[in-house]
Amino acid sequence: MTDSATTPPSPAEPPASARDHILECALKLFAASGPDAVTVRDIAACAHVSPALILHHYGSKQGLRDATDEHVAGIFDAVLDMPIDAVTQDTTVSMIGVLLAATPADSPIPTYLRRLILSGDPAGRKLIRQWFELTRRYVDDATVAGAMEPSTDPDVRAAFLMANDLSMILLQDHLADVLGDDPLSPKGLERWVADAMDAYTSGVFRKETP
Amino acid sequence: MTDSATTPPSPAEPPASARDHILECALKLFAASGPDAVTVRDIAACAHVSPALILHHYGSKQGLRDATDEHVAGIFDAVLDMPIDAVTQDTTVSMIGVLLAATPADSPIPTYLRRLILSGDPAGRKLIRQWFELTRRYVDDATVAGAMEPSTDPDVRAAFLMANDLSMILLQDHLADVLGDDPLSPKGLERWVADAMDAYTSGVFRKETP
DNA sequence: TACTGTACTGAACAAGCGTTCAGTTTGCGG
DNA sequence: CCGCAAACTGAACGCTTGTTCAGTACAGTA
Numbered sequence: 001m002t003d004s005a006t007t008p009p010s011p012a013e014p015p016a017s018a019r020d021h022i023l024e025c026a027l028k029l030f031a032a033s034g035p036d037a038v039t040v041r042d043i044a045a046c047a048h049v050s051p052a053l054i055l056h057h058y059g060s061k062q063g064l065r066d067a068t069d070e071h072v073a074g075i076f077d078a079v080l081d082m083p084i085d086a087v088t089q090d091t092t093v094s095m096i097g098v099l100l101a102a103t104p105a106d107s108p109i110p111t112y113l114r115r116l117i118l119s120g121d122p123a124g125r126k127l128i129r130q131w132f133e134l135t136r137r138y139v140d141d142a143t144v145a146g147a148m149e150p151s152t153d154p155d156v157r158a159a160f161l162m163a164n165d166l167s168m169i170l171l172q173d174h175l176a177d178v179l180g181d182d183p184l185s186p187k188g189l190e191r192w193v194a195d196a197m198d199a200y201t202s203g204v205f206r207k208e209t210p
Numbered sequence: 211m212t213d214s215a216t217t218p219p220s221p222a223e224p225p226a227s228a229r230d231h232i233l234e235c236a237l238k239l240f241a242a243s244g245p246d247a248v249t250v251r252d253i254a255a256c257a258h259v260s261p262a263l264i265l266h267h268y269g270s271k272q273g274l275r276d277a278t279d280e281h282v283a284g285i286f287d288a289v290l291d292m293p294i295d296a297v298t299q300d301t302t303v304s305m306i307g308v309l310l311a312a313t314p315a316d317s318p319i320p321t322y323l324r325r326l327i328l329s330g331d332p333a334g335r336k337l338i339r340q341w342f343e344l345t346r347r348y349v350d351d352a353t354v355a356g357a358m359e360p361s362t363d364p365d366v367r368a369a370f371l372m373a374n375d376l377s378m379i380l381l382q383d384h385l386a387d388v389l390g391d392d393p394l395s396p397k398g399l400e401r402w403v404a405d406a407m408d409a410y411t412s413g414v415f416r417k418e419t420p
Numbered sequence: 421t422a423c424t425g426t427a428c429t430g431a432a433c434a435a436g437c438g439t440t441c442a443g444t445t446t447g448c449g450g
Numbered sequence: 451c452c453g454c455a456a457a458c459t460g461a462a463c464g465c466t467t468g469t470t471c472a473g474t475a476c477a478g479t480a
Contacts, residue, residue, distance in 0.1 A: 018427080018428085019427095034246075036244075036246045036247065037246065039466080039467065039468085040467080040468060040469085041466090041467085041468095049428075049429090050428065050429050050430075051429095051468085051469090052428075052429060052430080052469085052470085052471090053427075053428055053429075055468080055469065055470085056426095056427075056428070057427090060468075060469080061467095061468065061469090117381075117384070118328060118380070120383065124384075125384065125387060128381075128384040128387070128388065129387070129388060132388040142415075146416060147415060147416055148414060148415055148416065149412055149413055149414060149415070149416060151405060151408065151409070152404075152405070152408070153401060153404065153405045155388070155389055156389060156401050156402055156404075156405040157405055157409065157414075159385055159388055159389055160374075160402070160405060160406060160409060161414070163374070163377035163378070163381050163385065164370075164373070164374055164377065166377060166380075166381060167373035167374065167376060167377045167380070168373070170328070170376075170377070170380050170381075171327075171338075171373050171376060171380075173330065174327070174334075174335065174338040175369055175373065177335060177338070177339070178338065178339060178342040178365070178369055179365055179366060179369055191363060191366050192366055192369075192370070194362075194363065194366075195361060195362070195363045195366040195367055195370060196370060197415070198361065198362070199361070199367065199370060199410075200409075200413060200414040200415045201413055201414070201415045201416070201417055202359055202413065202417075203359055203410060203411055203412065203413040204358060204359060204367075204371070204410040204411070205352075205357060205358055205359070205407070205410045205411045206356060206357055206358065206359060206411070207411050207412075228457080228458085229457095249436080249437065249438085250437080250438065250439085251436090251437085251438095259458075259459090260458065260459050260460075261438085261439090261459095262439085262440085262441090262458075262459060262460080263457075263458055263459075265438080265439065265440085266456095266457075266458070266459095267457090270438075270439080271437095271438065271439090421480105422479105422480090423478105423479085423480085424477100424478090424479085424480105425476105425477090425478090425479105426475105426476085426477080426478105427474105427475085427476080427477095428473105428474080428475075428476100429472105429473085429474075429475095430471105430472100430473095430474105431470105431471090431472095432469105432470085432471085432472105433468105433469085433470075433471100434467100434468095434469090434470100435466105435467085435468090435469105436465105436466090436467075436468105437464100437465080437466075437467080438463105438464095438465090438466100439462105439463085439464090439465100440461105440462085440463075440464100441460105441461090441462085441463100442459105442460100442461095442462105443458105443459085443460095444457105444458080444459075444460105445456105445457080445458070445459090446455105446456085446457070446458090447454105447455095447456085447457090448453105448454095448455095448456100449452105449453095449454095450451100450452085450453085450454105
């Protein structure tokens with residue numbers, strides 16, 4: 001319930017309090033192994049504090065999980081609030097490019113996002129809803145603007161594009177395995193986007209086989 | 211190490227031994243909540259046996275997990291071994307339709323498959339590799355046959371199609387949430403396949419905006 | 421200096437976990 | 451019938467887990 005307004009007014013850089021450090025470690029460890037596999041003692045060791053301090057600050061392990069979810073969702077919200085124009089132009093086909101550009105290369109946030117989406121809890125559902133609504137609006141706008149072929153089922157079309165986007169996060173490791181390039185790395189992203197754009201503009205299947 | 215050959219020769223229907231019943235329950239519970247969240251006692255209660263019997267038959271909880279993985283992978287292999295012609299024709303765009311047709315409607319297998327793929331363990335990686343290889347071969351065949359537009363990066367194209375397929379399993383709940391139809395139900399599948407085929411043949415984006 | 425609230429710790433607790441084991445029941449060949 | 455291996459159980463063990471709690475260190479205030 002205490003938000004960042006309770007912290008003393010530090011102008012540019014937060015003083016990296018133990019509380020923030022704990023959340024940072026939790027984010028990293030949760031992303032790497034999943035919250036269930038990470039113990040409070042693991043996080044305490046990572047943050048160089050006692051396990052009791054974590055409970056002191058966040059009430060319970062679940063409280064820390066919730067705080068981490070909120071933190072990531074907040075970052076994601078900030079990315080989603082970018083003007084939609086930035087999404088449509090350049091090689092940035094999708095939300096993924098924007099998200100990757102907004103987070104450092106070794107950030108655990110994409111990985112954590114994957115877990116959040118697949119965990120089935122409301123935070124992930126809300127996140128997907130926002131993502132879908134944004135894509136849905138984009139489909140309408142682009143269709144009206146003549147940049148997109150009209151679809152008889154725009155909801156499915158938006159979900160189709162979103163799912164395609166998401167699969168890069170969800171299947172990152174597997175795609176890296178079969179393609180040889182991490183699809184979320186600059187090189188891998190370029191390969192992926194190039195072929196995806198080609199598929200989306202030139203089509204994949206021929207209408208009939210002459 | 212003891213395979214099904216050790217069971218007595220029952221002609222049509224396996225006698226549903228306690229051992230099989232345990233695996234069946236494990237499959238259901240693992241799919242529903244994830245192996246980490248399911249205790250040996252949970253599985254024992256589901257199968258109406260003592261926890262000790264599970265360890266007697268499978269050695270350890272990990273042994274049961276491995277056995278369940280193998281069982282699901284075996285079913286999946288049987289689906290993948292279907293002739294590729296069956297995949298290309300009709301509304302069955304993809305592996306998903308074949309898989310769904312091969313399993314009962316309320317089967318926990320698709321859900322378990324999702325967990326297997328995302329768990330990061332070798333069983334899931336092997337499975338994805340097979341899936342990819344099949345799709346990769348399909349891309350070549352369909353391109354030679356003139357049914358598919360040639361791609362400059364066929365590996366990515368195959369991964370792209372596979373990922374699109376997989377996203378229906380991975381995002382099943384979320385897609386059902388935003389679309390109102392479970393994409394793995396007959397109705398939802400029809401909606402999805404119709405729009406996906408449209409996108410794949412007519413394209414999504416226009417080449418230029420006149 | 422004395423007071424107070426917050427950050428923080430070490431040690432312990434209760435509960436739940438996977439696993440073990442001695443022992444009982446069951447089924448089957450001799 | 452006996453004997454023996456396999457199926458199966460109840461009760462416990464050791465360990466890890468999240469959590470609690472009494473107490474310490476330290477800042478800010480009067």
